[in-house]
Amino acid sequence: MRRLRGTAGLAVAGLLAVAPLAACTSSQSSSEAPASSSSAPPASGAPAVEAVEPDLALAESTPREDSLYPSVGHPDVDALLYDLDLDWAPTSRTLTGTATLTFRAARDTRAFRLDLADALDVESVTLDGEDASYAHRSKDLVVRSPITEGDRHELVVEYSGSPRPEPAPTTRSDFSEVGFTVTERGEVWTMQEPYGAYSWYPVNDQPSDKALYDITVTVPSPWTGVANGRLVSTENSSQEGEDLTTTRWQLDEPASSYLVTLAIGDYAHRSNSSTSGVGIDYWIPRGLPMAYDDLKVAAKAVDWIEQRLGPYPFSTLGLVLTDSQSAMETQTMVTLGNNEYVRSAPVVLHELVHQWYGDQVSPADWSDVWLNEGMTMLMQALYEADRGGYDVEAQISQWRAQDQQLRDQYGPPGDYDPRQFGGSNIYYSPAVMWDELRRELGDEAFFEIARSWLTDHDNSSVTRQQAFDHWEAETGLELSAFFDAWITGSRTPPKGLIGS
Ligand SMILES: [Zn+2]
Numbered sequence: 001m002r003r004l005r006g007t008a009g010l011a012v013a014g015l016l017a018v019a020p021l022a023a024c025t026s027s028q029s030s031s032e033a034p035a036s037s038s039s040a041p042p043a044s045g046a047p048a049v050e051a052v053e054p055d056l057a058l059a060e061s062t063p064r065e066d067s068l069y070p071s072v073g074h075p076d077v078d079a080l081l082y083d084l085d086l087d088w089a090p091t092s093r094t095l096t097g098t099a100t101l102t103f104r105a106a107r108d109t110r111a112f113r114l115d116l117a118d119a120l121d122v123e124s125v126t127l128d129g130e131d132a133s134y135a136h137r138s139k140d141l142v143v144r145s146p147i148t149e150g151d152r153h154e155l156v157v158e159y160s161g162s163p164r165p166e167p168a169p170t171t172r173s174d175f176s177e178v179g180f181t182v183t184e185r186g187e188v189w190t191m192q193e194p195y196g197a198y199s200w201y202p203v204n205d206q207p208s209d210k211a212l213y214d215i216t217v218t219v220p221s222p223w224t225g226v227a228n229g230r231l232v233s234t235e236n237s238s239q240e241g242e243d244l245t246t247t248r249w250q251l252d253e254p255a256s257s258y259l260v261t262l263a264i265g266d267y268a269h270r271s272n273s274s275t276s277g278v279g280i281d282y283w284i285p286r287g288l289p290m291a292y293d294d295l296k297v298a299a300k301a302v303d304w305i306e307q308r309l310g311p312y313p314f315s316t317l318g319l320v321l322t323d324s325q326s327a328m329e330t331q332t333m334v335t336l337g338n339n340e341y342v343r344s345a346p347v348v349l350h351e352l353v354h355q356w357y358g359d360q361v362s363p364a365d366w367s368d369v370w371l372n373e374g375m376t377m378l379m380q381a382l383y384e385a386d387r388g389g390y391d392v393e394a395q396i397s398q399w400r401a402q403d404q405q406l407r408d409q410y411g412p413p414g415d416y417d418p419r420q421f422g423g424s425n426i427y428y429s430p431a432v433m434w435d436e437l438r439r440e441l442g443d444e445a446f447f448e449i450a451r452s453w454l455t456d457h458d459n460s461s462v463t464r465q466q467a468f469d470h471w472e473a474e475t476g477l478e479l480s481a482f483f484d485a486w487i488t489g490s491r492t493p494p495k496g497l498i499g500s
Pocket of ligand 1: 001002003350354372373376
């Protein structure tokens, strides 16, 4: 998730006067590969690529109850594959869905729960092909079937309704709701951190439970539904005189539910690639073709990140532009809002860095979202320094100077007020911490360890203790006082704690 431009409650005037988030994209020269362009999705009936057999073992995880948002997500269920078949009618604003969830029972229980908003009506539930007894109250879908730890099951939920976003646990000004959002014209976008996937499908909506996805979306032509992963087919059909377009997307590496995206609108498709060969798809509203000139910087940004964090971790990459005012690192398909700042190179870079720090390796608990944002803010600052006109040392000093105020306002980055999700404390304070370690170790050693952290924990959700252990083992330094002071301390840590 991007850092909100401006101060988000910072009272120190001028503190962010040279903040790294100034939009400055349109003047950047670009020399990436020539863009291909097509004004319509691939031809009807022609699969873009072969669908693959999902590797369910990749998605086995250890679900947990969240320490900050315990009412969302349920540790009885280890979701492996969400197969979602969705129809969207923009005029009536009706979503009709069949969700087929393949899951592993994570423990013995007489009944298990998923999250599903009460704006959606459940029409039927089957477990392993048999009708199942269920109750749907508030956002809890309870299935009254006993399950035994380790067994695999297939749950099918048929549902429909008019989804609406849910209140977000935050005081940020750039978003107050999460989940399925509909524009006046019936277009759709979803941003759902820290939760809110349950506003449009039944889900174990907590980040420790990563799963694979296979999402099929049917919308009126010429609109297109865009989701995570690889576009495996686009088909046109007609029903009761209405032309429809059905796209199928397959995500072959597991994602936490907050990283899942669905965007529906009148999209044109373009593409380019990084020098290293990462192909990037751009889904841009047909009425905003000039937006591509801003977003194509993603190709060079990927090269810049790969030089530091290693190869792009997934098999596909795309960006989709929506009517939101924010930006979100949805896995393999970054969701961007439509304003000049959100489309700027630093924000595009920020969401791309999250593909490594946040998506490839995700926090198992929302108290550790600083693991995503601290490293990403440091990378963003270094990127902006490389682009010129920006003194990273001065910037880090400013962030250090504001740290106490952030701790006072939001709490420590690893022990924040859950009603203030996404506060500035989870961004700037851990960025300063990582920068102190970078200066101690030097760039070469620092980034080598930053890369081995990712490869050691590929496709998993992690805890802060795992991160602390990794950095201590790889540096040979005593870092517990340093990490504890930065992540859970109530005062800005003094310098010189590394190795103490
Ligand atoms: Zn972020």
